[in-house]
Amino acid sequence: IWEPELTSALTGITRSSVIELAEGLGYEVGAKRLTRDDIYIADECFFTGTAAEVTPIRELDGRSIGEGKAGPVTKAIQTAFFDVVSGKDQKHRHWLTPVAAKKR
Numbered sequence: 001i002w003e004p005e006l007t008s009a010l011t012g013i014t015r016s017s018v019i020e021l022a023e024g025l026g027y028e029v030g031a032k033r034l035t036r037d038d039i040y041i042a043d044e045c046f047f048t049g050t051a052a053e054v055t056p057i058r059e060l061d062g063r064s065i066g067e068g069k070a071g072p073v074t075k076a077i078q079t080a081f082f083d084v085v086s087g088k089d090q091k092h093r094h095w096l097t098p099v100a101a102k103k104r
Contacts, residue, residue, distance in 0.1 A: 001029045001073065002038070002052040017095065018048045027073065044071030046078075052083075054078045070071065 001022055003015075019029050024099060039045055044066045045057040054077055056070035070078070083089040 001027050002034060003029060003031050005031050007033075012049065014053065017084070017092075018077060018081060020053060021084070021092075022077055025076055025080060039065065041066050042066065046074045052072050054081045062099045072096055074076075 016058070022029050026095065039057075039060050040063055042065055045060075047055045047057060054074065055063055056074045058068050058070075060067060080089070084092045084095060
C-alpha cells in the first residue's frame, strides 16, 4: 500500500490507525510522492479521514480505478476499521473512549 508523502497529506488519527490496521493485516505500507498516473493505474485506491473513514475511490478524472469499485484490500481495511470503531475488535479497544448518552 502506498500513501502520499506527508507533504501532500495531513497526519491524523484516522490515517495512523488505518496504517497500523493495514500492517496488522500483513500489508506493507510505504510513503512516496504519488502522481495522477500512479492513481490511474492503481489496482484500487481509498481515502481515509475523520469524515471519510475508509472510502474507496472508484474513479479519477472520469477514469475507473481498478474495477471501479472497492477492491479486496480496501474491503479488508474497511472491515478492520469498522470492527474497531464499533467496539468489536478487542485488540484495539483502548483506542475508544466510551461516551454515555443522556436519555431525554
